[in-house]
Structure formats: structure tokens, C-alpha cells
Amino acid sequence: MNDHRMAPGDPTEPACEEAGEVRRFWGRLGLPGLVDVHTHFMPERVLRKVWGYFDALGPLTGGLEWPITYRKEEEERTALLREFGVRAFTSLLYPHKPGMARWLNGWAADFARRTPDCLHTATLYPEPGAEAYVEEAVAAGARVFKAHVQVGAYDPADEFLDRAWGLLAEAGIPVVIHCGSGPAPGSHTGPDPIARVLSRHPRLRLIVAHLGMPEYEEFLGLAERYTQVRLDTTMAFTDFSEELMPFPRRALPRLADLGDRVLLGSDFPNIPYPYVHQLHALERLGLGEEWLRAVCHDNAVGLFGL
Template sequence: MNGDRLREAAEVREFWGRLGLPGLVDVHTHFMPERVLHKVWGYFDALGPLTGGLEWPISYRAEEAERTALLREFGLRAFTAMLYPHKPGMARWLNGWAVGFARATPDCLHTATLFPEPGVGSYVREAVESGARVFKAHVQVGGYDPADPLLDPAWGLLAEAGIPVVIHCGSGPAPGKHTGPEPIARVLARHPRLRLVIAHLGMPEYEDFLALAERHPEVRLDTTMVFTDFTENLMPFPGRALPRLAALADRVLLGSDFPNIPYPYVHQLRALERLDLGEAWLRAVCHDNAARLFELD
């Protein structure tokens, strides 16, 4: 590990050490089969439509072992392997890969995924029985309606099992046919106990997704990329909504999008700190809420 990475790791550790935490829990980090991840990086490099045409350099373009080692150097107690299909027939294969990754990487919360297709209830049950602790859904990339009746068996099973689902459903950085709060409201109307974690705080429909969280006690939000200089220049979080975010202190979780971020990891942490919502809020967001949700202690 080079000197720059070691210095950054020291900065990250200084951040959580100053808060009196035993480390960080990041619910939005990406690990997937290497050839799939390289295709994702290629999409960013080519300024694909779902990036909003933005220049998006990958800050942590490295092999899997190096990326895992770096998160450990940062002092992450737990992280995830956010993976997602873009077409039918892909989710079951990704879930099979994730079983092996979770076994080899015990500090990674065993992650699984889904897609609206025949048999989704069956392979979601298989994933749960194999030990999946969190699911990832990507409405924008998958191009599907999260309220598609095909997904009802899966949502019902996950609600009953109490397994969180990190879902990218906001319309940022570019809108999709089924992004936005309305489809998610329909899902929650049918499955009110579903533990959805709204990725990116629902960017850019921040206030609409805050309202969903206020109405549904099992809905949470992750901080992925929000409040960073990159996102504030693109889709700024409205200052008037900060008191509502502060009031949801027990249901906001740290997310980063590592390794697919165009800035250093520590910048996400500093962006949260400069909100000036207090150390208790930071401790809850950066560790305690996720530690409680995933029963790490």
C-alpha cells in the first residue's frame, strides 16, 4: 500500500477515533465478480447515460484484494458487496458468487440481489437460507418498477425476515423510467414492514424520501455521495431539510459507493461532519445505527 493510501487511512481512523467509535460500518460498498466490475468501470469511463454524462474518475480502481485490504486499513468493522443485475437471469448467478465472497470475507455483510422475473421468490429464499444479511436493488440500472407484482413474493419474504434492502430508487444522477418516490410508496403500501434503505438519501428527491421515512418506521436512508462537493455541485441537499435529517438520527446509515467514487473516501466523512449536526448524530450514522441493524454487537 503506497504512502498516499496509508496517509488517507490514518485520516479515516483519526475521524472515527475522535468520535470514540470502534470503527465504521459502511452499508454501500461495491464488490462483484471482477469482470462485471470492470464493465461497470468501463461504463463510467464512457460517460454512460446513467452517469448523467458526468466526468467520473474511479478513485479506487484496484484489484479486489487491495480494495478489501484498504477498507480494513480504514477501520471498517463491516461493509457490503452491493451487486446488481441489469437483465433477467443474472441475479441468481450474482448471488451464487456472493456466497463465496462472503465466506472468504467475513467482515463483508453477505449481500444478495434480485430482479423482477419468474422465480425471483425462489432464489431470494435460497439467498436468505444461505445467510444473506442485506440485499441490493437498483431501479435505475435494472430499468424496472419496484412495485412490479413479480417482486411481491420477494418483498414479502424479506419483510418477514427483517432483512434490509439497500435500494437505488432516486432519480440521480440521471432519471430512469421507474425512479422517484411514487413506485417506492406503492411497494411500502403493500409491504409496510419492509426494511428499505434508500440509497443516496433519495437524490435528488431528498425531501420526498425523507417524508417516506417519516411515515414508515422501518425505512432508512444512506448517505452515499450526499453532501460531498461533487454532489452538492450537481444535486444539492436543501438546507431547509437538515432539521428533518437530524430528527431521523437513528435511521440514517453511512454509505460511500466505494470504490466507484470520484474523490477520496475521507471526503464523505468530512462532508457529514461539516453539517454540524453534532457528534452524537455522527456516531449514530457512521456506526451505531448499522451496528444495531445488523446486530454486530
């Protein structure tokens, strides 16, 4: 995505009060807007099922009350991100069974074509043919992949994914991966399975979602060991997460030192609080404006060549 295709930031005349708050946040930092690497867009019937799962307090939610703040139609959701001044975002989607990934990738490619400020997103699942459809998605212009170890209930080191990881490492395409054990542990969550992947593919550009919560320090360790590992801030430091899975304050200096490899993520629209709260939660860490500018915009611009 070239820079001229990213909507220019303009902190004036927002359509809603929250948009004004978000724009004032990045305006104070002297940024042209935000880049959010962890937003969800997917086929409507799939998204409705996801929302239904949250409403029903499904097991992977940890039994937590999880009201969806931005339960809106697709067009309204994209418009709201633009009102917030989000210059580029993702359409993270993920299969939970074999046979879904190629279909989801087709939908995501179409969504990217009609949504130029969305980074063309794709996904994968451990199954025969995974390497082939990953290669197809890369050839079609995918800029970022999504993997969800918790929902997919698979080992990321599964042999069916090995060639796909190698292909993505070679292509330098980032992968946003939910591999931490929050909000509820899965069969293959935690740092050890993904460490096995990285031992085979040390150049793989993994973006560990949610800072790896609750195994924050272990995933910081992986980022310190592997220079292509990054972390996104999704839901971290918010009141919601701090009550349940607090980030250890002793680890803040390590997070500060990795400031060039931490990226803004929000989980929009599936968050139980306003979007601006994630930004304020990062600001109140007290890590400084330079760190905030890098996390909220500059790191993703550099990674994706925006």
C-alpha cells in the first residue's frame, strides 16, 4: 500500500465525540493518524457467529462478560475507523477447522480490493494444501497473515504448517498470531509451541497478539531472542485486562527497550470498552511520547512500507 492511498489525518470536525478524543490523542503526538494492526473484518455470517460466541460467554472467553462495543454493519465500522484517523488497518480472520482458510482468503482479498486502507490479510490452518493456498495468497498480494492457535486448537509447529512458515519467512510477510493463553488457555497456547516454530524459522516475522498475555515476560523473551518477533498491544494495559491478567510492572523497562518492535493493536470491533481507552492505557504507562509515536504509527509504517 503506497502512502498516497492512506487517508490523510485531519483532527478537525469529527463525526462523533469519541473520534474527537482519538484524533486529539494522535494530534498531541504530532502524528498524521494511527496504524492498527489488529482489527477484525470477516464475512458477515462468520462475524455474527463470533459475536454470538462472546454473547454466550463461550469457553475461550474465560467466562467473562464481553459486550461488543462496535456491533455495527461493515460499512459503519470502516467509516468509524476512518473517523478515528486510523490510516491503515487489517481484516484479521481465522479458520477453526480444515477447509475454511482458502475460502476466507478469497473473501479477504475482495475486501482489500474494495477497502484500500485495509492491509490485504490472509490466514492459514494445519491441513494438506496449506502451503499451496498460502503461496496463492502471497501471489495475490497478501500483506499480513493471521494465525489463531487458541481458536484453531492446533500446534503451530504442526508439520502441515512448516513449509508455509518457511514461505512466509522468506517473503518477509508478518503474521499476527494469537498464541498466548489469555483469556483462556488452549491445547497449544503459551510460549513453548511457538518457540519451536521460531527455532526452525528464526526470520519469521511474528507479531505476537495481546503482548502474549498472560505470559508477557516469556514472549518478551522471545522478542529479545529473535529480532523479527514483534508484539501488538491489543487489550494490554486496559482496565479490563489489568483486572484479570495484569502486566508485571517489573517488565516495563524491557517493553520500553523493545519500543521499535511493539505495534498498536485494538481488537476492534470486538472490544468491551471504547477504542480510545486502549490509547489512554498506553499513554498512562509513562514510557514517553517517542515510544507512543513509534507504537501507534511509525513501527507499522516501517514494517509494512506504508
